[in-house]
């Protein structure tokens with residue numbers, strides 16, 4: 396399975412098996428995290444066999460069961476932190492899907508377990524991603540209309556259409572899909588978001604999906 400296929404097959408899964416993540420898969424995830432941390436400056440961490448974060452009332456309220464592994468998205472506080480977590484966290488989500496794992500982004504319905512995380516001075520835990528084996532696949536979320544998330548009027552290149560369609564597959568907090576794309580010229584796209592809980596994280600996720608769907612890299616973005 397490649398990342399594009401993973402993007403189509405990924406849905407949030409909240410109920411997991413008790414099976415621990417295989418050592419080879421754990422090592423592969425840790426290698427990816429090390430690479431992405433080096434590239435982004437983030438301090439993301441994989442916690443395995445740690446059931447406490449999803450053992451309380453919040454997790455039950457969020458309908459989570461048997462979450463024993465998660466990726467903590469941590470980084471230096473600053474205006475770009477949310478978007479960076481979204482952009483790199485979603486790469487981990489899709490890589491995990493190709494490795495046979497299921498995931499769910501979680502911003503609210505978990506408990507912070509300080510002793511198991513390494514959060515340095517000036518850093519912040521933004522969100523976590525539950526990860527593990529499950530026989531559930533989740534379901535396709537309802538999408539906004541193309542024109543609700545694209546401000547471009549008139550003719551659009553195919554790569555742009557594919558990018559926006561890919562962004563519509565992105566997970567967003569409470570499925571809010573508040574991101575908006577606009578084609579500036581043949582080579583540049585502007586991505587912005589309306590306000591909402593975790594909307595900057597969502598924007599980073601949606602931008603990664605756009606890149607994957609359009610076949611463009613991050614030089615496509617303009618302010």
Ligand SMILES: Cc1cc2nc3c(=O)[nH]c(=O)nc-3n(C[C@H](O)[C@H](O)[C@H](O)COP(=O)(O)O)c2cc1C
Pocket residue numbers: 405406407408457499500501502503504505522533534535536564565566567568569570593596597600
């Ligand atoms: C930043 C972010 C935070 C989220 N927080 C939670 C959460 O606290 N609890 C929860 O059950 N789902 C949470 N979700 C999952 C969304 O509800 C889910 O992605 C959305 O409904 C779309 O469904 P899909 O992921 O299956 O496409 C979060 C998603 C994102 C991107």
